[in-house]
Amino acid sequence: MKQYIMALDAGTTSNRCILFDRAGKIVSLAQKEFTQYFPKPGWVEHDADEIWSTQLGVAVEAMSKIGVSADDIAAIGITNQRETAIVWDKETGVPVCHAIVWQCRRTAKYCDSLKERGLEEWFRMKTGLTIDAYFAGTKVRWILEHVEGAKERAKRGELLFGTVETWLIWKLTKGKVHATDYSNASRTMMFNINTLQWDDEILEVLDIPKCMLPEVRPSSCIYGTTSPAYFGGEIPIGGAAGDQQAALFGQTCFSPGEAKNTYGTGCFLLMNTGETPVFSKNGLVTTIAWGMDGKVQYALEGSIFVAGAAIQWLRDEMRLIDSAADSEYMAQKVPDTNGCYVVPAFTGLGAPYWDQYARGAIVGITRGVNKCHIIRATLESLAYQVHDVIRAMEADSGITLTSLKVDGGASANDFLMQVQADFDAAPVRRPACVETTAMGAAYLAGLAAGVWKNTEEIRANWKIDREFTPALPEEKRQEKMKGWKKAVRYAFDWAKEE
Numbered sequence: 001m002k003q004y005i006m007a008l009d010a011g012t013t014s015n016r017c018i019l020f021d022r023a024g025k026i027v028s029l030a031q032k033e034f035t036q037y038f039p040k041p042g043w044v045e046h047d048a049d050e051i052w053s054t055q056l057g058v059a060v061e062a063m064s065k066i067g068v069s070a071d072d073i074a075a076i077g078i079t080n081q082r083e084t085a086i087v088w089d090k091e092t093g094v095p096v097c098h099a100i101v102w103q104c105r106r107t108a109k110y111c112d113s114l115k116e117r118g119l120e121e122w123f124r125m126k127t128g129l130t131i132d133a134y135f136a137g138t139k140v141r142w143i144l145e146h147v148e149g150a151k152e153r154a155k156r157g158e159l160l161f162g163t164v165e166t167w168l169i170w171k172l173t174k175g176k177v178h179a180t181d182y183s184n185a186s187r188t189m190m191f192n193i194n195t196l197q198w199d200d201e202i203l204e205v206l207d208i209p210k211c212m213l214p215e216v217r218p219s220s221c222i223y224g225t226t227s228p229a230y231f232g233g234e235i236p237i238g239g240a241a242g243d244q245q246a247a248l249f250g251q252t253c254f255s256p257g258e259a260k261n262t263y264g265t266g267c268f269l270l271m272n273t274g275e276t277p278v279f280s281k282n283g284l285v286t287t288i289a290w291g292m293d294g295k296v297q298y299a300l301e302g303s304i305f306v307a308g309a310a311i312q313w314l315r316d317e318m319r320l321i322d323s324a325a326d327s328e329y330m331a332q333k334v335p336d337t338n339g340c341y342v343v344p345a346f347t348g349l350g351a352p353y354w355d356q357y358a359r360g361a362i363v364g365i366t367r368g369v370n371k372c373h374i375i376r377a378t379l380e381s382l383a384y385q386v387h388d389v390i391r392a393m394e395a396d397s398g399i400t401l402t403s404l405k406v407d408g409g410a411s412a413n414d415f416l417m418q419v420q421a422d423f424d425a426a427p428v429r430r431p432a433c434v435e436t437t438a439m440g441a442a443y444l445a446g447l448a449a450g451v452w453k454n455t456e457e458i459r460a461n462w463k464i465d466r467e468f469t470p471a472l473p474e475e476k477r478q479e480k481m482k483g484w485k486k487a488v489r490y491a492f493d494w495a496k497e498e
């Protein structure tokens with residue numbers, strides 16, 4: 001009996017494999033971090049081969065932990081850090097350079113030139129996106145322009161492009177399947193979210209040959225089967241989705257108006273807007289949530305580039321804490337931030353500001369500010385950024401969020417969740433299983449493989465762990481918001497050449 005569904009969750013800092021049973025319960029988990037490369041200020045790279053070997057390693061480990069074989073697994077669902085661009089040789093499978101990570105700012109100037117040509121609205125209406133170095137398109141262009149011979153090879157059809165799920169599908173099937181899903185395609189700035197096709201006019205502007213792009217498929221469908229070389233037998237790959245869209249699915253936000261926020265390396269707030277795209281007027285992007293049953297669902301998204309990464313910075317660079325979890329205890333050793341604000345704009349600011357040249361700032365420091373204040377202010381900065389996005393989301397959708405579903409690594413932090421409820425003046429609801437990204441991928445794959453019949457069956461699996469209710473007096477809340485607004489302005493344009 002095929003009783004398990006395998007989710008491969010290829011995140012920004014680590015790869016995970018989780019095996020779920022048919023009740024949506026985690027039965028095995030393996031996780032491994034991989035190397036982050038920062039070759040220049042504002043640049044971020046990964047080694048695509050390391051992403052593959054780490055992902056395969058944790059998959060084998062999760063299986064052996066509970067002694068299951070390929071025969072026990074009904075399907076694999078893949079979910080991934082989005083926008084990260086990989087280009088590789090079709091014959092040898094060797095990447096032509098490191099993967100350019102979503103956080104990387106190297107194409108900021110080129111994005112400026114597109115804006116100067118007056119193409120911002122043109123891109124927005126076709127792709128739903130703001131022109132920004134964040135999205136994959138300009139990264140692919142950069143590779144073709146800067147890696148010797150790459151453009152000619154790409155034009156001859158010798159190179160392939162993919163985001164991380166495409167790379168993993170291609171590796172798992174030993175080069176048989178070169179495909180992506182609607183949700184990931186919608187993050188490339190090359191995909192037309194109205195026609196659901198790669199956009200020829202955009203490809204011409206970016207000078208990217210169409211032959212290197214993957215086929216775009218539904219998020220829940222059988223992509224192919226894994227080579228028997230990896231798991232001792234073939235396993236169908238039944239689903240793929242960008243991690244934030246997968247989390248929206250895992251949080252069972254199937255209906256328009258339902259939203260979730262994920263606190264991982266960054267923070268990503270998505271609201272399901274149904275079968276028609278809503279174009280933002282308030283600094284959000286329009287994205288495809290998933291494609292299934294012959295149609296797509298759209299979402300509004302607020303992408304915050306630095307969230308949990310700021311806690312890693314406290315741990316690894318500032319050495320103020322020994323572990324991310326310690327931030328909770330340290331922040332509560334002081335009653336407030338003593339007037340201090342941290343703006344973690346390490347790789348620019350995403351929604352709703354979209355400032356490619358913003359950089360981090362710590363303001364309001366006086367002689368009495370100590371490390372606990374800085375830690376508390378850093379945690380609060382996550383909640384301020386999410387709050388800014390919620391206001392934009394409400395303005396765009398006309399829907400007031402009466403509560404917020406949360407997940408992701410940093411949602412384990414009770415102090416942060418309480419602060420979020422306080423800043424939003426609305427309850428925060430944390431589910432029993434915060435591995436909703438992996439869960440969403442498992443659901444998409446399980447639906448394709450017939451493990452679950454429909455989304456109603458899945459909805460019954462969502463269980464609450466804890467609800468955080470707002471407790472901050474309104475006057476105090478307003479005062480803090482005013483301070484944050486002032487602080488964030490100090491970060492704007494910092495890295496812009498005079």
Ligand SMILES: Nc1ncnc2c1ncn2[C@@H]1O[C@H](COP(=O)(O)OP(=O)(O)O)[C@@H](O)[C@H]1O
Nearest residue numbers: 011013264265308309311312324325409410413
């Ligand atoms: N208890 C905690 N408090 C605050 N931040 C945390 C806590 N636990 C994990 N984090 C942060 O969450 C992030 C990891 O979450 P995860 O969902 O695994 O991210 P990703 O999928 O982006 O790799 C890290 O950046 C880490 O610093």
Ligand SMILES: O=P(O)(O)OC[C@H](O)CO
Nearest residue numbers: 011012081082264265266
């Ligand atoms: O790796 P995560 O979970 O921080 O997600 C990264 C996002 O997909 C980037 O858009």
